[in-house]
Amino acid sequence: MSAMDPTVTAVRFEHRRQGDALGVGAAAPGVSWITETGTPGWRQDAYEIEVLDEGGEVVAPSGRVESEESVLVPWPADRLRSRQRCRVRVRVWGSDGAASGWSDAAAVEAGLLEPSDWAARFISPEDEVHDEAEDEGEPPTTAPSLLRRDVDLPAPVERARLYVTALGVYEIEINGSRVGDHVLAPGWSSYDQRLRVETLDVTDLLRPGANALGAWLAEGWYGGWLGWNGGRRVYGHQLALLAQLEVALADGTVHTIATGTDGTWRAHASPIIASGIYAGETYDARREQPGWSSPDFDDGGWGPAFPVERDLGTLVARTGPPVRRTEELRPVEVTTSPSGRTVVDFGQNLVGRLRIAVAGDAGATVTLRHAEVLQDGELCTEPLRLAEATDRYTLRGGEGPEVWEPRFTFHGFRYAEVDGWPPGGPPLADSLAAVVCHSDMERTGWFACSDERVTRLHDNVVWGMRGNFLDVPTDCPQRDERLGWTGDINVFAPTASFLYDCAGVLASWLDDLAAEQFDDGRIPLVVPDVLEGTFPAAVWGDAAVVVPWVLYRRFGDWGALRDQYASMRAWVDHVVGLAGENRLWDTGFQLADWLDPAAPQDRPGEARTDPHLVATAALCHSLDVLAEAAGVLGEADDAGRYAGVAAEVRAAFAREYVAPSGLLVSDTQTAYALALRYALLPDDEQRARAGRRLARLVRRAGYRIATGFVGTPLVCDALCDAGEAATAYELLTQAECPSWLYPVLQGATTVWERWDGIRPDGSLNGTRMNSFNHYALGAVADWLHRTLAGLAPAAPGYRRLRIAPVPGGGLTWATARHRTPYGLAESSWRVVGPDNPERAGETDPIGGTTTASSGVLEVTALVPPNTTAEVVLPGADGETLEEIEVGAGRHTWRVPDPAGRREQPDAAGGFSLAAHHRES
Secondary structure, three states: OOOOOEEEEEEEEEEOOOOOOEEEOOOOOEEEEEOOOOOOOOOEEEEEEEOOOOOOEEEEEEEEEOOOOOOEOOOOOOOOOOOOEEEEEEEEEEEOEEEEEOOOOOOEEEEEHHHHOOOOOEEEOOOOOOOOHHHOOOOOOOOOOOOOOOEEEEEEEEEEEEEEEEEEEEEEEEEEEEOOOOOEEEOOOOOOOOEEEEEOHEEEEEEEEEEEEEEEOOOOOOOEEOOOOEEEEEEOOEEEEEEEEEEOOOOOEEEEEOOOOOOOEEEEEEEEEEEEEEEEEEEHHHHHOOOOOOOOOOOOOOOEEEEOOOOHHHEEEEOOOOEEEEEEEEOOOOEEEOOOOEEEEEEEEEEEEEEEOOOOOOOOOEEEOOOOEEEEEEOOOOOOOOOEEEEEEOOOOOOEEEEEEOOOOOOOEEEEEEEOOOOOOOOOHHHHEEEEEEOOOOOOOOEEEEEEEEEEEEEEHHHHHHHHEOOOOOOOOOOOOOOOOOHHHHHHHHHHHEOOOOOOHHHHHHHHHHHHHHOOOOOOOOOOOOOOOOOOOOOOOOOOHHHHHHHHHHHHHHHHHHHHHHHHHHHHHHHHHHHHHHHOOOOOOOOOOOOOOOOOOOOOOOOOOHHHHHHHHHHHHHHHHHHHHHHHOOOOOHHHHHHHHHHHHHHHHHHHOOOOOOOOOOOHHHHHHHHHOOOOOOOOOHHHHHHHHHHHHHHHHHHHOOOOOOOOOOHHHHHOOOOOHHHHHHHHHHHOOOHHHHHHOOOOOOOOOOOOEEEOOOOOOOEEEEEEEEHHHHHHHHHHHHHHHHEEEEEEHHHHEEEEEOOOOOOOEEEEEEOOOEEEEEEEEEEEOOOEEEEEEOOOOOOOOOOOOOOEEEEEEEEEOEEEEEEEEHHHHOEEEEEEEEOOOEEEEEOOOOOOOOOOOOOOOOOOOOOOOOHH
């Protein structure tokens, strides 16, 4: 095969990463692949999929299918049965007639798809006992426990699968070895409706003869107290394990070892004295029982495990990636605080926990406290509220260092205070590592530009997403909250979908959202819903409509619309009912433009923008999206009906909130951004006037931020739509508070919840709602990708790209790369300065002529195979110089620099963050 021939790679199933298709829950999983080729403009004309059984025989050939589709292609064979394993390979034909070879065969195996597949039942280390402390409003804890049983296998093992979940969080061991690398499994879901099951390949851990199976079990989210002001125990305090080990032996027999089927499982207290998501973990190594998960262990002092009744119909397979340890950071500095405490700085605000290697006498205790910021050189724990965020390790003593990492907690921190470190041991700086934990999503998006401050802002957004995508897309990862707020992910979903393949995480979360939706269509403020009481909130509830649409637009996931369509309709129908015949959502309390910087410190919802203007605009947007989704799904009647209601809401908005001149009764940046982006202004002149007014408001504010959760993701786009890109760049690059770059220049390494989390004088914003790791206000990164660098989807799943960079702000280069479902795409631009003598008089691809004195803008696009791109080359004064259609391959254009710059940029290429720090 020549280098120009197509090659099929990266065959995968549903939302699983390549190579992660063990225990899928879909009986007919969608199949995706990527084609690699050096042929310019390559397009797929047809494909063929073969499903092979375990013996390599083809059991379901699709034959040649005339289709360009390669993303979530329908399963070509009979529906999978529980436990069924097969392999899938793909080949394709291009429009030039050239055929690829067969791809490598990718394995896929179904999990247990029916409740009847389960022989196991839940078991608990304790009989259910009512906890009186709970009645007194105190947060009781359930100490983690150990469970074990011996297993005898009479023949060599050919294949073994462990199907496992828990009411709580668990880790499994077999014959003394840890099974898998998942953290805090099975994660957090709407447990009463959806409890996720993991399928693990344990073939290599078992042997003929004596074996042992063991489990750690802790409260996690299920048994822990959740929420602020002490929170509450939402689900239950009786922890339980469900495990079914199925072993196929060489003699042809299958042995099933299941919890709850006999009295062989035994229970005992673990060395973990206490463990909680908010509190942290306390571990006493003196209580360890060596060999407890190995065969021939004497468990005579262990007690029985107790059966627990539970509906197995709530069991579902994992959809998104599990939480894993993804990175380790070492200390960048160890200092002594003014009070004499040892403080370790890891240089990055992160989410995870510490691993220590410590030596000392038995009974010595090392205490680790965590925080995101320092105040006057001391660890600042005030923003954590009632979250203790403290880990304690008591040494067992003996030779050599003891290595320990908490199992069942996580913290949001940059700094750690270490107390009780034994003297004479290894140096502290060499004995600590910060272990980063989050959902193990594949990184798919990158951005950089010549302004180092803006690049650092983007890096902060990435770190914020990593910390807040720990199984559930949360608001913050550190204080006594960490909840799946619907409004945050509504505004951030487009950014998230560029940076990481988060389709599996968000699809699972949407399943929880639909499961917890109220009968009248209301959407909980947080999902999973752990709050007592809720109310219909614009933008927050609209996540039910917007997030599935983002999955469709960014990942080509038609199934997300199909699966969530009933939920989308129910929410919109509910709000249309609230709006009534006048079509204005003008009743009820709203969170609206939350955290407008002008809002009182203790009343963050009191924004400048009329909350009911925001609510009515959000309703119109959701109606528009729902009408489009109905059209995609072939629901023509619904599409027409919802489009009609959207027109009525749009007219009502104009009557109520828009003056004939185009000015709005709520004269704010957020109001104009909503009106412009959601097409709420009736005519061109009103739109032009509103755009000019928005730009004037931004200028009058000194290019400082004047928007909250709702307006911030929209304002730069609205300015560009109005022909005010230069104003958008002034807003982006403003360094004074409040602004996107202000936290960056204060040394932030994640996005803050509040624009002034740390004030210019260095004091902490004293409110008890002050997180330093919130991604919502980082939603501007989507504009950086789409507009500043110029890379956007023009069709679902990036089947068609839009390359339309808008240079500005004094930047001299920018680039965005995204691994689309079809392969890597890129848009970049660079000012290359005056033409050198060799280029003077050269004719550019668009037909212009350069001169030795003119600046040149070089635009480069990488278009993946089987896609096309519409390219918009920028001209002066925001005008379009040329629109071009291109196919797969790398393309470069040189055009006159729209800014007319003639000087070659210096080596730094723009603003330097290091230079700012030097000057400061």
